[in-house]
Structures are given as C-alpha cells and as structure tokens.
Amino acid sequence: NAGVTQTPKFRILKIGQSMTLQCAQDMNHNYMYWYRQDPGMGLKLIYYSVGAGITDKGEVPNGYNVSRSTTEDFPLRLELAAPSQTSVYFCASTGSDSYEQYFGPGTRLTVT
Amino acid sequence: AQKITQTQPGMFVQEKEAVTLDCTYDTSDPSYGLFWYKQPSSGEMIFLIYQGSYDQQNATEGRYSLNFQKARKSANLVISASQLGDSAMYFCAMRERSNDYKLSFGAGTTVTVRA
Numbered sequence: 470n471a472g473v474t475q476t477p478k479f480r481i482l483k484i485g486q487s488m489t490l491q492c493a494q495d496m497n498h499n500y501m502y503w504y505r506q507d508p509g510m511g512l513k514l515i516y517y518s519v520g521a522g523i524t525d526k527g528e529v530p531n532g533y534n535v536s537r538s539t540t541e542d543f544p545l546r547l548e549l550a551a552p553s554q555t556s557v558y559f560c561a562s563t564g565s566d567s568y569e570q571y572f573g574p575g576t577r578l579t580v581t
Numbered sequence: 582a583q584k585i586t587q588t589q590p591g592m593f594v595q596e597k598e599a600v601t602l603d604c605t606y607d608t609s610d611p612s613y614g615l616f617w618y619k620q621p622s623s624g625e626m627i628f629l630i631y632q633g634s635y636d637q638q639n640a641t642e643g644r645y646s647l648n649f650q651k652a653r654k655s656a657n658l659v660i661s662a663s664q665l666g667d668s669a670m671y672f673c674a675m676r677e678r679s680n681d682y683k684l685s686f687g688a689g690t691t692v693t694v695r696a
Contacts, residue, residue, distance in 0.1 A: 570628075
C-alpha cells in the first residue's frame, strides 16, 4: 500500500499565482485532512472531509479551497498565493474504525 | 482556548537516559484520544503512541510510554534509554469523538540527545 501520497514535494510560487496540492490515499479512509505547519510550530487544520462530497473548514481556511469528489482524493487549492501561505502542508487520513491518523510526506511551499 | 499545551520548547538529554515530555489537554468530551508524533529534521510525521480516554492502562510502544493522568488531564511521553536518533521535534495531539476526529496539536518540544 502507498498510504497517503502528496504531490508535489516542493514548489515555489509567485505572489498571486494559483496551484493545487494533490493528496491521495489508498486505505479507503472516510476522513481526510489538510494541515499547515509554519516554521517551529505545530500543525493547524485548514480543511477536512468526512466523506466524498462533504468538506468543512478548519482553523485556518482563508485563502484555500478543497473538494472531495472521490474517497481517495482530496486536493487543496490555493488561489492568489500570498507570502503568508509559505508553509509545509500535510495531508492526512483516518478511518472511522482506526485511531491512527496517517500523514503524507508533506509539500513545502514557498511564496515569493 | 488552547486544547493542547506543551510547555517545554526544548530539552537536552544524555544518551541512554530517560526523558519526559509534558503535555496537558483540555476537553469536555468523554471520548477522546491522545497521540504523540515525532518529527525529525527530514520533516515527516511519525506516529509514536496512542492513548484512548477509556483505556485503563498506560500505553507503551517499545521505548515509548505514555503517562496518562486523566484527572489531571495530562499525557506525558516518556522516552527511555535515549538514542541519538531520538533527536527531533515531538508533538502531542488530541482528537475528540465529537469533533470529527480532527487532531489538535501542541506547539511541540524539541529534544536533543547528547552523546
């Protein structure tokens, strides 16, 4: 099993550009999450989904959008990138019958 | 209000000694889980140990043990026999059943193991 995969691993964006961070899991998990981690800090929840077609905001949703058209995929869209969005982004998933939250390897994004 | 508090920004420990990382939490949900993750300098999040709120015994996983004191709302991680490879950032996290299993993270504690 691949677990949780994220692409790209690294990306540099110019201010105002847009991009989509991809996340996929092959464990048939209902719950998927996007977190961001600023330098020296803990993770903060951006958006999450409890199943295909259902998404909801987390703690820091401004400047982001998500969709969940399938169980496997949960892309995160950044519109009009800003320097404040420079961070490491982690996608994670868990099943309702599992306690462990599985994390992807992260995407390091720099906005200049 | 902060759900997870880690008060130790950084700690040094001698190789082969034990170290305790503090974590306190705040919840009114009777069903919750507590996690510890390790984040080495390479950046990935590594799951270490889990404690459920209804678990009667403290969780253990190899050299990791969780000192769960429910009445005090604390979930300290104990790493025994520290190794150089234990040098990393450690995060305490909580999920609540009433909160769609989202994880709330503490600010983390950096552990440096000295030879």
